[in-house]
Amino acid sequence: MSTTLPDVQLPAYDRARLTPGIVHIGLGNFHRAHQAVYLDDLFALGEGHDWAIIGAGVRPPDARMREALKAQDCLSTVIELDPSGRRARRIGAMIDFLPVEPGNGALIAAMTKPEIRIVSLTVTEGGYFMDPAGQLDAGAADIRADAASPAAPVTAFGAILAALKARRAAGTSPFTVMSCDNLPGNGHVTRQVVVGLARLFDAELADWVDAHVAFPNGMVDRITPATGERERAMAAAFGLDDPVPVTCEPFRQWVLEDDFPAGRPALEKVGVIFTDQVxxxxxxxxxxxxxxxxxxxxxxxxxxxxxxxxxxxxxxxxxxxxxxxxxxxxxxxxxxxxxxxxxxxxxxxxxxxxxxxxxxxxxxxxxxxxxxxxxxxxxxxxxxxxxxxxxxxxxxxxxxxxxxxxxxxxxxxxxxxxxxxxxxxxxxxxxxxxxxxxxxxxxxxxxxxxxxxxxxxxxxxxxxxxxxxxxxxxxxxxxx
Structure with missing residues (x-):
């Protein structure tokens, strides 16, 4: 007796025609169920195909995620957990995942390319090296390491600075830095961290970043549980052999300041709210x-x-x-x-x-x-x-x-x-x-x-x- 598997929604566009516009650091479940889904929806409208994502990471777990996603052509399984019935889709918005390596050379090189106009982040609320007073914790070991060796940074923020410095030297306009983490004033926080780190080793670069780089604030929302055997079994029920599927609630929301001097995808067409009242x-x-x-x-x-x-x-x-x-x-x-x-x-x-x-x-x-x-x-x-x-x-x-x-x-x-x-x-x-x-x-x-x-x-x-x-x-x- 044959068994019919539930339908899986596939990307409604030619992924071979996508070109990168975004480097995203931190390919956890939330990003793949949120930002990547919005872009997948936009691409399905036939728009924004020059805004595909290149994935990146700076921590050892990111290397394991890279291995899993590269093995499936950087496709992510996203399963919406609606009480009326689960729905699965394969998200194709990411087209590559950079090597995760000491010194972050591949990441810096990718962010230096002119076609990258946004660098986005999901590095968790606690990953911003902020002290209790809301300032950069200059005593944190990784921050000290980046200040001592800015050409071979260990943090995402150090890598961002290295790429911005290279773009400035090449006469390339800076990319926008967009935090997608659940932080009050996440754009302001990211600016403080990036500029504060720069001040530890290059005051002139710090002033330039502060004057020329945009850090829009944004509010993000979608409940996205961790992945375990239950979630892998859900993917298998859809006929998918995926070691890193994402499950999430049906609800999602994204509110952004419209501060993207280098351009942005038309995300308002797929439900993102652009406002000055983030x-x-x-x-x-x-x-x-x-x-x-x-x-x-x-x-x-x-x-x-x-x-x-x-x-x-x-x-x-x-x-x-x-x-x-x-x-x-x-x-x-x-x-x-x-x-x-x-x-x-x-x-x-x-x-x-x-x-x-x-x-x-x-x-x-x-x-x-x-x-x-x-x-x-x-x-x-x-x-x-x-x-x-x-x-x-x-x-x-x-x-x-x-x-x-x-x-x-x-x-x-x-x-x-x-x-x-x-x-x-x-x-x-x-x-x-x-x-x-x-x-x-x-x-x-x-x-x-x-x-x-x-x-x-x-x-x-x-x-x-x-x-x-x-x-x-x-x-x-x-x-x-």
Whole structure:
């Protein structure tokens, strides 16, 4: 008996006719389910065929990704996890993947070519070498290495500078540097890192980059789980032997500043929003979605819930999210063009509840020391500026502290889940008796750690979490 495999959507254009216009550094799942998909859609309209992607990376895992993708002609499998039925497509927007090598010579050479007009990045939120004050961490080992040997850099930013320097010497106009990472003001951050690194070894180059290179801000959004055996099995069900398929939710959004002096693809034709109000969209997304992730992740983690949609099925977690979002987050989010914030939040609840995505609570709990200052604490600050003590948000950050102590309420060990895990665990255990010790992390809490009302609310929440557990504390909070 024959079995009919589900249809797979293939590139609707002649890939042999594509020519490169973009070098993208960081070929993880998010890029392949986001930027590459938008370009694939544009190419299918018969437009922008001189904007194909050349992939690149600067870390050892990038070499493994290169090997996998080169073996399949740089095609990526993207499977949309719609509850009504999965859909698979092969994305053909990338036409090559550069060798990953010490000194990044191939990457620098590619970025030096005049036809490359955009260099884009997905190097993760923590990959920008920023210190707690929001400046370049000049003491980071890789930054010191690039400053000492700028012709053979180890970082993406060092490679970008080497290519820009070569283009300047050749009289070639600079490319635009476009961050696609989930950072507030990602364009501003990227400018600070690139210019700041240049100042460590060539002040004249730094001034030139600052004056002539565009770094547009952008907001990106699509939930994209990590790839494992489940995802590879999904690809196999479509008849695809792909070791690195990407799965993602159906929803996607991209908002960009239109600051591309060297030109850009007509991405507005496939749903990208170009606006001078990126910050408004970004604030909405970071506060409501990313902040919402944190609010469900830590109580769910302490209650031994493993998947995000299961956390949404837990009445206490779901109601906690709802109460904090509607009472403490949404009211202080500034207006966003053509967007109803309550409607946006309703869509987010649906996205979190999608069982097909099977996103993990552990992934949402990852790297809290980097994410809390961006996703939760700004909402606390805005509430305090309005004269309110946001007890739900403060409980949310107390839940993070309790999680970092390294065990769930049942006593199950929580494996390390932060680059600073050992230091956080030691601090969280001491905070059990001295709550203010946790808030003394100035690199995370800043002036909030000295706010007497915040300290009192945090101490009460943390004491209750230790003495009674997350379930009882959420019950009390929801009961007023």
């Amino acid at each position: 910050h408004a969209y970004e604030t909405m997304k970071i506060r409501i979605l990313n902040g919402g992730h944190a609010l469900i992740a830590y109580p769910a983690g302490l209650m031994d819930v493993h998947l995000v949609h299961e956390a949404m099925e837990e009445p206490l977690v779901s109601a906690f999210l709802d109460k904090v979002e509607r009472e403490e987050i949404i009211p202080i989010v500034p207006p966003v063009p053509d967007t109803d914030l309550s409607g946006y939040y309703s869509v987010i609840r649906e996205r979190f509840s999608n069982p097909e995505v099977a996103d993990t609570v552990r992934r949402l709990c990852l790297d809290g020391s980097n994410r809390q200052p961006k996703f939760i604490l700004p909402s606390i600050r805005d509430n305090r500026a309005a004269g309110r003590v946001p007890k739900g948000l403060i409980l949310g950050t107390a839940l993070w502290c309790r999680y970092c102590a390294g065990s769930t309420d049942s006593g199950t060990v929580i494996e390390p889940n932060d680059p600073n895990w050992d230091a956080l665990t030691a601090r969280a255990l001491r905070a059990r008796d001295e709550p203010a010790h946790w808030l003394a992390m100035s690199e995370v809490y800043g002036e909030l750690g000295q706010d007497a009302e915040v300290v009192a609310a945090f101490a009460a929440a943390l004491d209750a979490l230790w003495s009674r557990g997350a379930r009882a504390v959420l019950t009390d909070y929801l009961g007023g």
